[in-house]
Amino acid sequence: MAIIHVDGQAYEVNGADNLLQACLSLGLDIPYFCWHPAMGSVGACRQCAVRQYKDADDDQGMLVMSCMTPAKDQTRIDIEDEEARTFRASVVEWLMINHPHDCPVCEEGGHCHLQDMTVMTGHDRRRYRFSKRTRRNQNLGPFIGHEMNRCITCYRCVRFYNDYAGGTDLGAFGSKDNVYFGRYEEGTLESPFAGNLTEVCPTGVFTDKSHAAHYTRKWDLQFAPSICHQCAMGCNISPGERGGSLRRIENRYHGDVNGYFLCDRGRFGYGYVNRSDRPKVPEWRAQLDQTPTHLEVDAALDHITDALRHARRVIGIGSPRASLESNHQLRELVGDKHFSTGIEAQEQACLERMNHLQRTAGLPTPTPREIERHDAILILGEDPVQSAGRLGLNLRQAALARRETMGEKLDVPTWDAEALKTLGQDSYHPLHIAWPTTTELDSVAIRHSLAPEEIARLGFAVAHIIDPSAPAVDRLDTATRETAQQIADDLMAAERPLVVSGGTLTSEAILEAAGNIAKALSMHAKQAGLVLIRREANSTGLALMGGQPLDWALDELAQGNADALVVLENDLYQRLPAKQVDAALARADIRIVLDHQRTPTTDKASILLPAASFAETSGTLVNLEGRAQRFFQVFEPAYLRPEARLHASWHWLHSLAVSLRGEPPKAIHLDQATQACAEAYSSLAGMAQAAPGADHRIAGLPLAREPHRYSGRTAMRAHLNVNEPRPPQDPDTPFAHSMEGYSGFDRPRQQVPFAWAPGWNSPQAWNKFTDEVGGHLRGGDPGVRLIQPAPGHQGHYHQPVQSAEGTNALRALILPRLFGGEETSSLAAPIQQRTEQPSVILSADDAQRLALKTGDRVNIGEGTTLPVYVQPDWPTGWAGLPAGLVAGVLQGATLTLSAGDKP
Amino acid sequence: MDRNKHPIINTAYQLVPATGSLLRTLGTVFMHSFRKRETVSYPEESVYLPPRYRGRIILTRDPDGEERCVACNLCAVACPVDCISLQKAEQDDGRWYPEFFRINFSRCIFCGMCEEACPTSAIQLTPDFEMGEYDRQQLVYEKEDLLIDGPGKDHDYHFYKVAGMAIGGKDKGQAKDEEAPEDVRTLLP
Amino acid sequence: MSWWTPQLTAIFWGMFQALVILLGVVLLGAVLTVVERRFLGLWQDRYGPNRVGPFGTLQLVADMLKIFFKEDWIPPFASRGLFLLAPVLAFASLLLSFLIIPITPGWGVADMHIGLLFFFALAGINVYSVLLGGWSSGNKYALLGALRASAQTLSYEVFMGLSLMGVVAMAGSFNMREIVAAQENLWFIIPQFFGFVTFLVAGVAVTHRAPFDQPEAEQELADGYHIEYSGMKFGMFFIGEYVGMVLVSALIVTLFFGGWHGPLLPPFVWFALKTSGFLLLFMLLRAALPRPRYDRVMSFGWKVCLPLTLINLLATGAVMLWVGA
Structure with a gap:
C-alpha cells in the first residue's frame, strides 16, 4: 500500500501499480491509448501525461507519463494541471491529424475509445488544414474488418496479437509516421484470438466483420449477461440484440474466468441463433415422409399429452448443451429411471x-x-x-x-x-x-x-x-x-x-x-x-446431475423396452453412429424433439417443439471449473416476430408435465425451475445462488437491458402496427426489456448486461466496474463453485494401463477443432468460412503401408473424402480426424481408409 | 416627506400614473381594431413557409444522385421521441446505406434534432406540413416515402468526398485533402 | 267582454314585456359569448371564430348544439343537491335583477320604489351560487375558487353599495325611473364621477370579469369554482357571467349616463347604444389588462376604493347640504 497525492488529495493505492492504473482504480479519469490493463505499459502514445512533483516543496514539477511512473509512496501528481491538460489535448490533436472523417461509417463509432478520449481531452475542432495520410486495407478473413486509415499507431494490436496471444502473422511495418499494422500479405488472421483485436484496438482499425452485415451501434443493442455456450470454459459474454436477431457478442468482464478476452469461436459463433431455417413453431407429422403441419402451442401440447398418455414407457434424452433447468424438467417429466444424459457412454x-x-x-x-x-x-x-x-x-x-x-x-x-x-x-x-x-x-x-x-x-x-x-x-x-x-x-x-x-x-x-x-x-x-x-x-453440470448414458437409452428403445422418446436439444447423430441411432428411432413410435436448430434428429421427430436458444431464454450452466453461472434472456423473440412460438425448453417440458398430470396450465418461472433443480440434486444445491433472482432490485429498480440512449423505440415495430404494444415483461429475471432500470456503475453489482459509464463508451468502461483495473467486479465475480476438493486424500492411486498390443487396424483419433468442431457454432457462417480445410493425419509408417502421401484423398466412410497429411512424429496406428466432420465416429473407432478420388 | 412611512399617500401617488398606464393600455389595444389581421386563412390562402421551416422529413441524394444517408444512426439516437429506426447495409463497393429507414410521423415532433445530428446532410426537414391522415398507420413512412431525387437544401456536400473510406469510384487517397496511399514497403524518408 | 279590464291589459302587457326582456337578455348573453371572441380576435389582430356559417354567424348555433348535447356529468364525490342548485342560483339571481331596469319610458318590468336595494339583495344571493358550486364540487381547486370569489364579492359589494349612495342622495330615491328622470338635465357621471369609477370597478369585480377573474384564474386554479361542471350546468354559469355583464352595463347607463335620455334618436336606441358601449368596455378590459395578484385585488378594494367612495359620499352630502342650505 502506498499513499499518493493527486491534485492535492491523498489516496491509498497499491504501490505495485503504475500511476495510471492507480488513478483509474481510484475512479480518476486520465486519458490513455497504448496502456491496457491486461498488457501493461509501453509509454508509446504519450496521452496519459500528468505533472509530477518531487516532494511537497517542489512547485515546478515535470510532465511524466503516468503509465510509466510507479505509484510509489508519497508520489505527488496533478492531473488537472494546466500544462498537463494542454499537453494531453495536443497529443489527441496530433493523433487526430490524419484520422479520417469516418465516424458515421465506422463500426467502432459509439463504442470507440478514441472518441471517448477525444471528448475527455476537450479537442473538438480540427485546426489541421493540409492533406491527410492514407493507407490501404487488407482482407483479414471472415472475422476481422480492417481500415488502416483510422490507425493512431498505439501498437496495442501487435502487442496483444504477438506478445499476449502468440500470433505470428500480424506485425508493424514501416517506420516513422509511416507505420502499418497488418499481415505481410492479405489473408485470414491465424490466431484463434484475433477477435479480441476489435476490443483491444482503441479505434476502428480492426472491427467485427460478422457484425458489419447487420451492424447496429452499441447504444441500440439490447444486452443481457450471458454465458458462452460454445465450450465448457463458461466465458462471460454480452450478446447484443436488435430487431429480433443477435448482432454481436462482446466480452463481459469476469475477473476470474475470461478477463478481457474471448476466443473467436465464442465471439463469432453466435450466427446459429439468427438462422432462418430454425424451427419457429411446433411441427407435427404422422409419418416421417410427410411434410410437417404447423401447430399452435396448445394444440401441440394436447397432441403430445395424448401421445404420451398412451405410451408404454417414455425415455428422456437430455443434453450437455442445454441448461440444468431444462435437463431437470425433462427428468421430472419422464422420471429418474427413464432419463439419459444424452452423452455417449465413454x-x-x-x-x-x-x-x-x-x-x-x-x-x-x-x-x-x-x-x-x-x-x-x-x-x-x-x-x-x-x-x-x-x-x-x-x-x-x-x-x-x-x-x-x-x-x-x-x-x-x-x-x-x-x-x-x-x-x-x-x-x-x-x-x-x-x-x-x-x-x-x-x-x-x-x-x-x-x-x-x-x-x-x-x-x-x-x-x-x-x-x-x-x-x-x-x-x-x-x-x-x-x-x-x-x-x-x-x-x-x-x-x-x-x-x-x-x-x-x-x-x-x-x-x-x-x-x-x-x-x-x-x-x-x-x-x-x-x-x-x-x-x-x-x-x-450434466455429469453432476447424473443419468444413464445415451447408449443405454438407444438400447432400451432398440430392444422395445420403451416406445416413446423425448429428446432435449440434442443431435443424437453427432454422438453415436447413425446405424445405432436409426435402429433406436425406428422402434420409437413417438419421437418428441425440442431444439433450436434443425438437425438430423429433428428431421426424425414426430413432434418438434421450437426451443429458445441461449439468447432467448435463461438458465444455468456449470463450466469446467465447476462454476455454476446463469445466462439471461437477451430478447423476447415474439416482440418483433409475433409469429414465433419459441419458448425455453424448461417451459415446454414443465407445461407438458402439468398437462400430462391433467392439471390446469400453470406457468413456471426461472427461479422456481432453478430452485427445483437445486433441491433435487445435492451436488447442484449451490446453483440457486449462481445469480440473483427475479426480485433483485438496485435502488428499487430492475436492471436495464438497453443503454439509456436506445433509439427507435416508437419506430422499430411501427411497420407491423403503429400502436406500440407494452414492452415484453420478464417475470424470470431482474432485467427489464427496456432502457428503464438501473444501468449505472456506481452501485456494485454482479450482473452487468453492458458496460457503460459517463464518458466511457468503449469496452474500457469495464474499468469502472472493477475494484481495481484488471481486478474483480466490485459486486463480486458472477457464479458459484459447485465442485470443491473434499478435505483429506480420500482417493487412491490408479494402476497404470499397459501398452496396447500392436493391432494392425487404424484407429480414429478425433482431434478437437475450435472452428467447426462444435455443433452449434459450426452452423454460423463466419465460423464455416474460417474452418480450415480438414485432413486425415497419418504417421509416416501408416502412410507407407497404405501407399498414401500428403495430398492424396482417402474415403473414410459415409462418402466423406479427405486429403491425407503425413506427419512424421504422428503415432503409428492412429488416424487423426478433425472433430465435428464425420458425425458419429467415436474416439478410438476402427477406421478403414480407401483411396478416394484424386484431387 | 418620506412617502414610504405614509402608505396611503404612497398609494395615492402611485394611483394616478397607474391609472394613466391602464388607460393607455386600453387605448393601445383598442387601436388594434384598425390593424391588419395576421391570420392567414388557410386553406383558402396558401401559407408562406420559410425554407428552413421544420416540416415533413425527407432523405436527400448527393450531387451525384446517390443516397446520402450512410445509416450512421445519429438521427435515430438524437430523436427525443425515438421515432426513427433504420438498419445499416453495405453495397458491394463498401458504401453504407440504410436497408430500411422508417419514421413514425405519428410520434414525430418536428424538432429538427435529426437534421442537426446528420453528418451527411441526408435527412432534412422541409416546409411542408400537410401530412394529415385518417389512418395512423399511414403516418409510418418508409424509405420509399422519404427519399427524394435532389440534394435538398445542401447542394454541394458529398460525404464520401471528405471521408477516408474507399468506395466504388473513389479510391484511398482520392478524397479531398488526401495523400496517395502510403507505400509500406519503403523505409525511405 | 266585461272581464277584460284595463288591469288585465296591464298584467298581460307586463308579462309580455317581462318575457321579451328575459328572452332578449338571455339571447344577448349567448350572442355575447361569440361577439366577445370576435372582438378579442379583432384586438389581437386575428379573426376569431369565422368558419361556421357566413362570417362565423352560425358559431353560436354550433356552440349551443355542442353544449346541449355534451355529457352532463355529476361527479360521484359531489354533494348532489347543492351541485345542482348552484348554477340555477347563478343564472336566476342575475336575471331577476333585470326586473328593475327601465329600458325606455314605456318599457321595464317592475317599477319598484326599493329598486336599487333589490339589485343589491340579488347580487348578494349570487355569491351563494359560487360558494355552493365550489364547495359541493368536492374539488380543491373549486373550493379555492369559491373562497376567492366570496371574499372578493363581499369586499367589493361593500363599496358598490356606498358608491351609489351619492346617486341616490342626489335623486332622492331608490326608484330607478326616478333616478333616470333626475338626470334629464345633467347625467350623474359629472357630479358623481368618483361614484361612477368605483361602481365600474366593483361591477367588474362582482361579475368576475377580467381583470378581476381571480376566482376562475385558469392558470392557477384550472377554472376555479366551476371546474367540475360540464354541459348545460356549466353553460348556466357561463351565460350567467354574460348576463351579469349586461346587467352591470345597463345599471351604469341607468345610474350615471341618463338611461334612455338623448337627443334625436328614440329612447330605446339610446339605451341600447350606451349599454353596448359598456359591454365593449368590458371586453376591452379583458383584452387589455393582465390579472393582478389576489392579495392586490383585496387591498385595492379595501384600501383604495372603499376610502374613495366614503370621501365621495361625504363630499356629496356636504355639497348637497351647502347647496340646499
Whole structure:
C-alpha cells in the first residue's frame, strides 16, 4: 500500500501499480491509448501525461507519463494541471491529424475509445488544414474488418496479437509516421484470438466483420449477461440484440474466468441463433415422409399429452448443451429411471471420473485467472486452445510469466511490458504438452508427440517419479522415461505446478494418470492445481446431475423396452453412429424433439417443439471449473416476430408435465425451475445462488437491458402496427426489456448486461466496474463453485494401463477443432468460412503401408473424402480426424481408409 | 416627506400614473381594431413557409444522385421521441446505406434534432406540413416515402468526398485533402 | 267582454314585456359569448371564430348544439343537491335583477320604489351560487375558487353599495325611473364621477370579469369554482357571467349616463347604444389588462376604493347640504 497525492488529495493505492492504473482504480479519469490493463505499459502514445512533483516543496514539477511512473509512496501528481491538460489535448490533436472523417461509417463509432478520449481531452475542432495520410486495407478473413486509415499507431494490436496471444502473422511495418499494422500479405488472421483485436484496438482499425452485415451501434443493442455456450470454459459474454436477431457478442468482464478476452469461436459463433431455417413453431407429422403441419402451442401440447398418455414407457434424452433447468424438467417429466444424459457412454464415464478427481485428487482447481500464476504446467492429452479456447490464452500467460519472475529479481515492475519482454526473451515457465500433433501453444511449450495410451503411461510414469509410492509403469522405453523425468523435475522445481487434462481423448486412463500426478503433487504439499477440460457448455453440470448414458437409452428403445422418446436439444447423430441411432428411432413410435436448430434428429421427430436458444431464454450452466453461472434472456423473440412460438425448453417440458398430470396450465418461472433443480440434486444445491433472482432490485429498480440512449423505440415495430404494444415483461429475471432500470456503475453489482459509464463508451468502461483495473467486479465475480476438493486424500492411486498390443487396424483419433468442431457454432457462417480445410493425419509408417502421401484423398466412410497429411512424429496406428466432420465416429473407432478420388 | 412611512399617500401617488398606464393600455389595444389581421386563412390562402421551416422529413441524394444517408444512426439516437429506426447495409463497393429507414410521423415532433445530428446532410426537414391522415398507420413512412431525387437544401456536400473510406469510384487517397496511399514497403524518408 | 279590464291589459302587457326582456337578455348573453371572441380576435389582430356559417354567424348555433348535447356529468364525490342548485342560483339571481331596469319610458318590468336595494339583495344571493358550486364540487381547486370569489364579492359589494349612495342622495330615491328622470338635465357621471369609477370597478369585480377573474384564474386554479361542471350546468354559469355583464352595463347607463335620455334618436336606441358601449368596455378590459395578484385585488378594494367612495359620499352630502342650505 502506498499513499499518493493527486491534485492535492491523498489516496491509498497499491504501490505495485503504475500511476495510471492507480488513478483509474481510484475512479480518476486520465486519458490513455497504448496502456491496457491486461498488457501493461509501453509509454508509446504519450496521452496519459500528468505533472509530477518531487516532494511537497517542489512547485515546478515535470510532465511524466503516468503509465510509466510507479505509484510509489508519497508520489505527488496533478492531473488537472494546466500544462498537463494542454499537453494531453495536443497529443489527441496530433493523433487526430490524419484520422479520417469516418465516424458515421465506422463500426467502432459509439463504442470507440478514441472518441471517448477525444471528448475527455476537450479537442473538438480540427485546426489541421493540409492533406491527410492514407493507407490501404487488407482482407483479414471472415472475422476481422480492417481500415488502416483510422490507425493512431498505439501498437496495442501487435502487442496483444504477438506478445499476449502468440500470433505470428500480424506485425508493424514501416517506420516513422509511416507505420502499418497488418499481415505481410492479405489473408485470414491465424490466431484463434484475433477477435479480441476489435476490443483491444482503441479505434476502428480492426472491427467485427460478422457484425458489419447487420451492424447496429452499441447504444441500440439490447444486452443481457450471458454465458458462452460454445465450450465448457463458461466465458462471460454480452450478446447484443436488435430487431429480433443477435448482432454481436462482446466480452463481459469476469475477473476470474475470461478477463478481457474471448476466443473467436465464442465471439463469432453466435450466427446459429439468427438462422432462418430454425424451427419457429411446433411441427407435427404422422409419418416421417410427410411434410410437417404447423401447430399452435396448445394444440401441440394436447397432441403430445395424448401421445404420451398412451405410451408404454417414455425415455428422456437430455443434453450437455442445454441448461440444468431444462435437463431437470425433462427428468421430472419422464422420471429418474427413464432419463439419459444424452452423452455417449465413454465420454460420460470420463466426465464422472473428472468430477470425482476434482473432489478427491487432493488438488484444488484454479480459476482461469489463477492458472496464469502457475509456474510449471503439464498438459496431458489435451489441446487446450482447440478444446477450451480461452483457456489456452491463460496457459500461455502462465508460461510467459517467467518474465515477471525474472523481473522481480531486477526490480522491474510487472506492468513494464516492454522491459519484461526484453528481459524474458525466449524463456518461459516449463509447459509440457503430451499431444500427438501441433498445438497453438507449441511456441512456448515442449510438446511430446504420443499416442493416447502412451500419454497415459507417460502420466503414470511422472506420478511414479514424483511419488515413488505411486505405481510404476512396466516396460517403459528410455525416451519416455527421460521425458517423464524431465517433466517430473520441472513440476517438482516449481512452486505452483499445474496439471491439465481432460476428456477430449475420452480416455479414462489419461484422466487416471493425471489424477495420480495430482495426488503425488499434493503429497508434496505443493500449491499445485488440477484443471480438467470438458467438451460442452454444460458437460460438467450434466455429469453432476447424473443419468444413464445415451447408449443405454438407444438400447432400451432398440430392444422395445420403451416406445416413446423425448429428446432435449440434442443431435443424437453427432454422438453415436447413425446405424445405432436409426435402429433406436425406428422402434420409437413417438419421437418428441425440442431444439433450436434443425438437425438430423429433428428431421426424425414426430413432434418438434421450437426451443429458445441461449439468447432467448435463461438458465444455468456449470463450466469446467465447476462454476455454476446463469445466462439471461437477451430478447423476447415474439416482440418483433409475433409469429414465433419459441419458448425455453424448461417451459415446454414443465407445461407438458402439468398437462400430462391433467392439471390446469400453470406457468413456471426461472427461479422456481432453478430452485427445483437445486433441491433435487445435492451436488447442484449451490446453483440457486449462481445469480440473483427475479426480485433483485438496485435502488428499487430492475436492471436495464438497453443503454439509456436506445433509439427507435416508437419506430422499430411501427411497420407491423403503429400502436406500440407494452414492452415484453420478464417475470424470470431482474432485467427489464427496456432502457428503464438501473444501468449505472456506481452501485456494485454482479450482473452487468453492458458496460457503460459517463464518458466511457468503449469496452474500457469495464474499468469502472472493477475494484481495481484488471481486478474483480466490485459486486463480486458472477457464479458459484459447485465442485470443491473434499478435505483429506480420500482417493487412491490408479494402476497404470499397459501398452496396447500392436493391432494392425487404424484407429480414429478425433482431434478437437475450435472452428467447426462444435455443433452449434459450426452452423454460423463466419465460423464455416474460417474452418480450415480438414485432413486425415497419418504417421509416416501408416502412410507407407497404405501407399498414401500428403495430398492424396482417402474415403473414410459415409462418402466423406479427405486429403491425407503425413506427419512424421504422428503415432503409428492412429488416424487423426478433425472433430465435428464425420458425425458419429467415436474416439478410438476402427477406421478403414480407401483411396478416394484424386484431387 | 418620506412617502414610504405614509402608505396611503404612497398609494395615492402611485394611483394616478397607474391609472394613466391602464388607460393607455386600453387605448393601445383598442387601436388594434384598425390593424391588419395576421391570420392567414388557410386553406383558402396558401401559407408562406420559410425554407428552413421544420416540416415533413425527407432523405436527400448527393450531387451525384446517390443516397446520402450512410445509416450512421445519429438521427435515430438524437430523436427525443425515438421515432426513427433504420438498419445499416453495405453495397458491394463498401458504401453504407440504410436497408430500411422508417419514421413514425405519428410520434414525430418536428424538432429538427435529426437534421442537426446528420453528418451527411441526408435527412432534412422541409416546409411542408400537410401530412394529415385518417389512418395512423399511414403516418409510418418508409424509405420509399422519404427519399427524394435532389440534394435538398445542401447542394454541394458529398460525404464520401471528405471521408477516408474507399468506395466504388473513389479510391484511398482520392478524397479531398488526401495523400496517395502510403507505400509500406519503403523505409525511405 | 266585461272581464277584460284595463288591469288585465296591464298584467298581460307586463308579462309580455317581462318575457321579451328575459328572452332578449338571455339571447344577448349567448350572442355575447361569440361577439366577445370576435372582438378579442379583432384586438389581437386575428379573426376569431369565422368558419361556421357566413362570417362565423352560425358559431353560436354550433356552440349551443355542442353544449346541449355534451355529457352532463355529476361527479360521484359531489354533494348532489347543492351541485345542482348552484348554477340555477347563478343564472336566476342575475336575471331577476333585470326586473328593475327601465329600458325606455314605456318599457321595464317592475317599477319598484326599493329598486336599487333589490339589485343589491340579488347580487348578494349570487355569491351563494359560487360558494355552493365550489364547495359541493368536492374539488380543491373549486373550493379555492369559491373562497376567492366570496371574499372578493363581499369586499367589493361593500363599496358598490356606498358608491351609489351619492346617486341616490342626489335623486332622492331608490326608484330607478326616478333616478333616470333626475338626470334629464345633467347625467350623474359629472357630479358623481368618483361614484361612477368605483361602481365600474366593483361591477367588474362582482361579475368576475377580467381583470378581476381571480376566482376562475385558469392558470392557477384550472377554472376555479366551476371546474367540475360540464354541459348545460356549466353553460348556466357561463351565460350567467354574460348576463351579469349586461346587467352591470345597463345599471351604469341607468345610474350615471341618463338611461334612455338623448337627443334625436328614440329612447330605446339610446339605451341600447350606451349599454353596448359598456359591454365593449368590458371586453376591452379583458383584452387589455393582465390579472393582478389576489392579495392586490383585496387591498385595492379595501384600501383604495372603499376610502374613495366614503370621501365621495361625504363630499356629496356636504355639497348637497351647502347647496340646499
